[in-house]
Amino acid sequence: MDRYVANRYVTETQLARLVRVPADARPYYRALAEAVRNLILDGRLPVRVRVPPERRLADALGVSRTTVTTAYDRLREQGYLESRQGAGSWTALPDAGSLGTDNLWIAPDDDGLLPLHVAAPPATALLGDAVAEAGRTYHRYALGMGYDPLGVAALREAVARRYRERGLPTRPDQIMITAGAQHATHLLLTMLAGPGDPVLLESPTYPHAIEAVRLRGARLVPVGIPEDGRHVDLMISAMRQSAARLGYLIPDFQNPTGHLMSGEDRAALVAAARRQGATLLTDESWVELALEEGEGAPPLAAFDTDDRVISIGSGSKLWWGGLRVGWIRAAPGLLRRLAVLRSVVDIAGPVFEQLVAAQLFDRIEDARGERRRTLGASLSALVAALNAELPAWTFTVPRGGGSLWIRLGAPVAGAVADAAASRGVRLAPGPWFGVDGTLERYLRLPFTQPPDVLREAVRRIATGQPGAFHPREPLIHAL
Template sequence: MERYVSGPWLARLVDLPPDTRPYYRALADRLRGLILDGRLATRVRVPAERHLAQALGVSRTTVTAAYDRLREQGYLDSRQGAGSWTTLPDPGALGTDNPWVVPRDDGLIPLHAAAPPATSLLPEALAAAAETYPRYGLGTGYDPVGIAPLREAIAARYGARGLATRPDQILVTGGAQHAIHLVMTLLTGPGDPMLVESPTYPHALDAARLRGARLVPVGFPEDRWDLDLMACAMRQSATRLGYVIPDFHNPMGLFMDDAGRAELVRAARRYDTTLLVDESWAELAVDEMPAARPLAAFDTDGRVISIGSASKLWWGGLRIGWIRATSAMVRRLAVLRAGVDIAAPLIEQLVVAHLFERIGPAKAERARALGASRAALAGALRALLPEWRFTEPRGGGSLWVRLDAPNATPLADAAAARGVRLAPGPWFGVDGTLERYLRLPFTMPPRALADAVPRLAAARAAAASPGSLPVPGPRDAALTPSL
């Protein structure tokens, strides 16, 4: 039997003051909040627009605009002639509020992005690359696997970290996200089960959904990896690909030790799962700590594929990443890649090759800056938001904060109205989960973080007030629980 709600019943539940402006947006926000906190269940048919407008005493156009906004955000599913039903959005579908396509001059503090500024070593590397660049002008400029100096530098770095690697095991890509897409395109298809951590890197979830993969999430009981749980998920779901982040996990900041890495690879071998290992944050230790070898160092049969990136250690504007795999897998990925973008930009490859020569100073510079920012953010949160809980990671770029209420999405809306763009927990999960969590990066300078946290405290007060909704200002860019 179909479930539905009447116009008068929903109007009583909404209970918005008639002078709220803009009313359509407040109505959409209220309905979204009702869905997220369970007071309005999913797969329930909502009233026709004219019926709800009559019950609320507003124009039908106002309700139509609110419903349209909810459809864009993924909270209403409509079929022409049949009505509209409540639903939860695909966490990979941001709709019109996607923070990655909004103007950069909107004035909001970008706390949704864990992206450090460029290293001070960049100008020197750019100059060196410009000097080297003309030597490559006699060729075609196309190299689907990447130029030799960069592949040699990446292979040498793996060797220094305890994983012997040849240059022919390296494929240079247009960033880590490009690498993730290539591997998932090659190894997954519609309906294929794929193991993911929950929470995890949101753009990896996007890539898996684009392939039509069936996500198999594994959580973190007590803020640690449960390797037995991961092995059980591999066995029960027959996953052929698993995406994991063992090095300063994004967003949790956890770091897997050598024993855990060996156990995870053994489980993958036992249940015939290939592991796609994201090492984007691997070089970003803030505190001194015991080193751990790359996960692939425990691999004996080519089932671990590693990806890395220049964006966290050096700069996000350097769209250079890489894949480390068997030479046979690199050739297969290169053929696939040639049909997409042929090759990475030469000048950026040369820049990163030069930056590898100064990796020690770059790591030290990042550790100093991230350490100062981590201390500033953690101190401000403890002073102004003591109800929120977090553990300071020993590296990486963000705090995974447990809120005092499951209201990350309303909090993100309230923060946007106060000049801060946030990354609420559901962006990092599957099927709208993790509403009690928030990722707060410490990749910005301490002064910017000191400006942001008081705004978060004001947003928390607004989001926690019953019946309170922030009135969007001219800079408002409210976010939806996805990415």
Template sequence: MDRYLSGPQLARLVAIAPDTRPYYSALAQAVRSLILDGRLPVRMRMPAERHLAEALSVSRTTVTAAYDRLREQGYLESRQGAGSWTALPDPGSMGAENPWIAANDDGLLPLHAAAPLAPAALPAAIDFAAEHYRRHALGIGYGPLGIAPLRQAIAARYTERGLATRPEQILVTSGAQHALHLVAEMLLPAGDAFLMESPTYPHAMDVARARGARIVPVGVPDDGWHLDLLTCAMRQSAARLAYVIPDFQNPTGHLMDDATRAGLAGAARKYGATLIVDETWHELAIDDVPAAPPLAAFDTDGRVITIGSASKLWWGGLRIGWIRATAAMVRSLAVLRAGVDIASPIFEQLVVTRLFEDIEETRAERRRTLRASREALVAAVTERMPEWSFTVPKGGGSLWVRLESPSATSLADAAACHGVRLAPGTWFGVDGTLESRLRLPFTQPPQILTEAVDRIAEARVRGPYGTRPARPLTPAL
């Protein structure tokens, strides 16, 4: 006989305060927490929507919306005429409720996203783009490689950093994620091993799974990369492609030293692997640290492909990224991308071209603002959650926090009911690992971070159901 739960039984388990808003979201989060904690077994028949609505004294529409969200997330399975059962999503997507969509539909403080606000230089760059846009309208507007001035500016920046680069080695993309998709589509056949750091950027894992790759995780300890772990994994897995974030790694904030960069490039050469190097955070040093050379500076045979982006130094709304590779590979990637989106928008390319002219001013601005926000976040977390531990990074945009217990997912659920969207460690680990970790970005203003930590502390004490209505303090991302 199937196990089942009545409406009153489930209502007692969730115990949501009547004034919680939005109620359907809190209900879905409560059921999700019960399933993940094991208090609600998998394959347990759920009460009918109308029965649960009666038990909770809410509308059936509210319960229907909660059930719909649980189905979307993979925590509920339903069959017409047979009811609904609890479930677990595929291990590869644990914690993978789309954070970019979820952040904007309920007014929560966006501590799930390490996205800074626009810098002071953006308005002038927009004016520049508007002034020069008409000249580009004389052409057909299609340019898979990107406009020449932007490719020249990107190449010049690499050359300034000690890596001689020609514009022919640059492909402009619609963001770093687009760049990673293009490289993976060209170099990562289904079933191949793909070496990745753990933790790592969540959407890089999305790319690997979309390609049907076999992810080979390599742990990044608290003291940074261990070259022997990287090289052994490369040799033992026979991975022909690897993805690394050497500059203020997301989410740990580590900065790879020169010896490890040289050793990693040498290992790739020895074992026939290609390195995808994500430099999205490179320009965001906060403390005085020696300027790290690009990892590609240690490359001798064109097996390091570098990805960059305008999203962190400047603004996420500028969907402009780039790939630095050999000229031959850039041409091949341009042919490949023509079947996807043909070209990136010219207006945004013009904006970023102008922003490169004042890059040092923007870097200085980011150092000031991120330092103030980092100090505020460190102070607030130390005061309110002294049991948590972390290493203060010298750059980047987030703290990688170790909790006192493996409770990141349940804490994220509780915090959402108190008005804060968090990124649990499971988002950054392969197969839902890193439950004892939490990424806390310091890319928002200090007052927002202090308020967010207060709410997180309240969520730890009161749990997800003794809530107050969330105030819509979310600033524009």
């Protein structure tokens, strides 16, 4: 057993809170084993994490030690627990590869499938005016070299101003412009994470962040998100147990769950990072997409006092993914080091796109209002269609963001996605967003497409097409 297994653990109090087995469940050991198994498959209880000894968990649950021992034995037989004499027991998967699915992120543009695998809205109606205005000023910048690894001054000031409007004092020298949030994440992980270093991530989370950590050869430390979204105590425990000095999280309308972290939890997490000497990368790609005006929480960096919170932002969700403009808010010294690192990758970002983004910042409230109207209408249409066509699928309606995190009735997300593709809908199954093949009970359904597209997609998923499936045959029954 490696050091990672030995160092990470879940306490009896934490596990008792997570399993939530009714006291009258019969037989109790079977219900307990099933609850733990579901936590592992859902990614809320990561693999390779030590579980508490039988006696301690029995005391926490108020049951006999024999009951817990029988449940643990059942989990070992099924492959969800492994044990070693003197080392205890830790969570596992019987065959992580068999729970996954082919990666469908890269799909041909002309395959005819409705693209519900990507949570990306179309361009804002404000884009055309911003492009025209940028074109009128572009010639001024053509007199220079055009290389600025930190970004065009006008855009850096616009980003800094937006942080100040959100209540976080920020200077332009604390801002670096990047080619989107993914580019920013890659640069930061390249600088801050090395081979074997533990990096804390939520599970589920943004898939490309997982791949960026793996690309560095760093060690993934996943922390499951409970149904209520309150996972900060688990993150703090995992940070301490794994000795992680770097974490990546999405506190604002988390992708894919839609959870919004409270101000209280943000303060607690930053305080814990300070105690542990850890740096937190906070992805704010969805922060501007609250569905109600005034909804939200202070930036994570608002609780920072010693430059250990690095903020990552993007215009892809608010304005358009094709614009490819993002930014990093960090200490000026770190940004200068990043600029040197960037010079061997792409030197600097395109000037014209940065000027377009600077124009869009001047009308950011108009863009936010547009997204509230369009995403709100799409969300209402998707919720209504799901309730009518697939009532067994459960979800929590988020207060912002761009997707629903759907819980299925069984660990069949890969099979559901395959069947949906045969009916003309491309879906994002849960394992895309997790580590070690977990999250097979979940799908991400974005509400970034127009209402009619979403209604048609749900209809195809639920009923199938003539000649292929029975006209009213539910998808889950056709697998």
